[in-house]
Amino acid sequence: MPSKQELPILCRPTVALGLEGSANKLGVGIIRHFPRPATKTDARPPAQILANIRHTYITPPGEGFLPRDTAKHHRSFVVELVKDALKTSGLTPDDIDCVCFTQGPGMGAPLQSVAIAARTISMMWDKPLVGVNHCIGHIEMGREITGANNPVVLYVSGGNTQVIAYSHRRYRIFGETLDIAVGNCLDRFARTLQIPNDPSPGFNIEVLAKKGKHYVELPYTVKGMDVSMSGILAYIDGVANDIFSGNPRYAEDGEIITNEDLCFSLQETIFAMLVEITERAMAHVGSQQVLIVGGVGCNERLQEMMGIMARDRGGAVYATDERFCIDNGIMIAHAGLLAYETGFRTSLKDSVCTQRFRTDEVFIAWRDD
Amino acid sequence: MTKHDHHLKLTIPFSTSRQAQIAYNAISPDPQLKPDQFTQVLSVSDASGANDELNAGRILVAEFDAASDRVLRVGVNGFLESLGVVVGCLRDLDYDAS
Numbered sequence: 001m002p003s004k005q006e007l008p009i010l011c012r013p014t015v016a017l018g019l020e021g022s023a024n025k026l027g028v029g030i031i032r033h034f035p036r037p038a039t040k041t042d043a044r045p046p047a048q049i050l051a052n053i054r055h056t057y058i059t060p061p062g063e064g065f066l067p068r069d070t071a072k073h074h075r076s077f078v079v080e081l082v083k084d085a086l087k088t089s090g091l092t093p094d095d096i097d098c099v100c101f102t103q104g105p106g107m108g109a110p111l112q113s114v115a116i117a118a119r120t121i122s123m124m125w126d127k128p129l130v131g132v133n134h135c136i137g138h139i140e141m142g143r144e145i146t147g148a149n150n151p152v153v154l155y156v157s158g159g160n161t162q163v164i165a166y167s168h169r170r171y172r173i174f175g176e177t178l179d180i181a182v183g184n185c186l187d188r189f190a191r192t193l194q195i196p197n198d199p200s201p202g203f204n205i206e207v208l209a210k211k212g213k214h215y216v217e218l219p220y221t222v223k224g225m226d227v228s229m230s231g232i233l234a235y236i237d238g239v240a241n242d243i244f245s246g247n248p249r250y251a252e253d254g255e256i257i258t259n260e261d262l263c264f265s266l267q268e269t270i271f272a273m274l275v276e277i278t279e280r281a282m283a284h285v286g287s288q289q290v291l292i293v294g295g296v297g298c299n300e301r302l303q304e305m306m307g308i309m310a311r312d313r314g315g316a317v318y319a320t321d322e323r324f325c326i327d328n329g330i331m332i333a334h335a336g337l338l339a340y341e342t343g344f345r346t347s348l349k350d351s352v353c354t355q356r357f358r359t360d361e362v363f364i365a366w367r368d369d
Numbered sequence: 370m371t372k373h374d375h376h377l378k379l380t381i382p383f384s385t386s387r388q389a390q391i392a393y394n395a396i397s398p399d400p401q402l403k404p405d406q407f408t409q410v411l412s413v414s415d416a417s418g419a420n421d422e423l424n425a426g427r428i429l430v431a432e433f434d435a436a437s438d439r440v441l442r443v444g445v446n447g448f449l450e451s452l453g454v455v456v457g458c459l460r461d462l463d464y465d466a467s
Contacts, residue, residue, distance in 0.1 A: 116399075120458040
């Protein structure tokens with residue numbers, strides 16, 4: 001009977017360790033993939049999540065996170081998180097097939113600090129290294145968890161805003177932000193309002209928005225397949241600062257405009273823009289499924305608005321919970337393991353991180369559709 | 370290596386040559402952000418032990434060259450932070466690889 005390591009990879013279960021640190025979330029995940037069944041018609045069994053641990057660097061209200069401090073946070077916690085992940089999974093280094101890490105896109109110093117840990121672990125345990133594109137991690141984890149087989153993907157986070165559709169071994173970008181990400185717009189407005197960053201500024205804006213009653217008209221900036229957020233942010237910052245300096249605004253019914261109203265108005269506007277460009281992509285591609293991934297994908301109002309549009313078209317919206325939409329290590333382990341199973345490896349000299357890493361740069365060797 | 374006036378040489382001893390080599394491989398791939406102002410050259414001491422049998426291959430040597438003492442300090446600190454990650458992993462996550 002051949003030993004575990006001798007069988008070709010696709011005939012035995014494989015396990016990957018994944019490290020994520022492109023922004024202020026440090027994530028470590030361990031995932032197991034099962035072999036494809038003998039008959040092509042049977043679906044592959046679902047992946048098994050053995051550990052998914054995250055530690056977030058949270059700054060005081062009114063402050064964003066800077067690369068240097070974020071990198072310091074990641075350096076301080078990465079070893080502990082890997083230890084915890086191994087303990088949770090009950091595995092030893094022997095059981096791991098490959099070490100996956102986020103190679104980009106993201107913030108330089110934080111990415112590099114996690115890459116160094118990944119390289120070290122890969123060499124200590126003598127396991128191959130696999131560099132992963134952060135966006136691909138989100139997409140593949142979303143597909144795995146929701147079972148959406150070929151959706152239009154809306155990837156929305158603090159650092160990215162893209163509408164993506166799969167075609168011929170690439171995740172193609174159909175539309176994107178022309179300036180800042182939607183999550184960045186929300187996070188920065190949270191700073192303007194001095195909203196706490198715990199657990200995340202976006203979550204706290206969502207809580208406030210649910211209590212909003214009056215819609216304040218904001219610029220609406222969809223440009224074809226793309227969106228622009230920086231003008232909306234500048235405008236609403238101006239409205240907020242104007243109110244703070246003693247010029248209250250009133251709604252038509254005479255009630256004063258509150259922070260809750262501003263949060264509500266911002267969400268309604270930017271989410272409507274995202275629904276529009278997603279719908280445009282669905283029409284182009286002829287897809288009825290929408291998969292929302294990325295931290296902003298946790299937002300229930302966005303899911304609701306997208307759901308209304310999708311159902312109007314006879315389709316459905318798919319989303320994951322905060323374990324997977326917020327940056328995490330398991331998605332890196334998952335996407336990395338998919339690549340590893342096709343023979344993909346990252347050499348040390350190719351393991352340098354990159355702040356810009358387009359989603360369509362990755363060859364999706366593991367899909368044959 | 371005397372492009373600049375400010376230099377520093379660090380010699381970091383590890384328990385085994387395997388560990389020194391891992392540290393070298395983990396840190397050396399990354400390029401410097403401002404190569405015209407700061408250079409960092411890493412090497413591992415001679416494994417044959419021809420000059421120093423006791424430390425054969427166990428020493429990570431880091432030589433820095435900077436345009437000013439501030440740049441030197443910032444650059445060396447950056448190296449030490451990266452080294453800290455490697456050392457932490459070696460200490461807490463390594464196999465019993467003796």
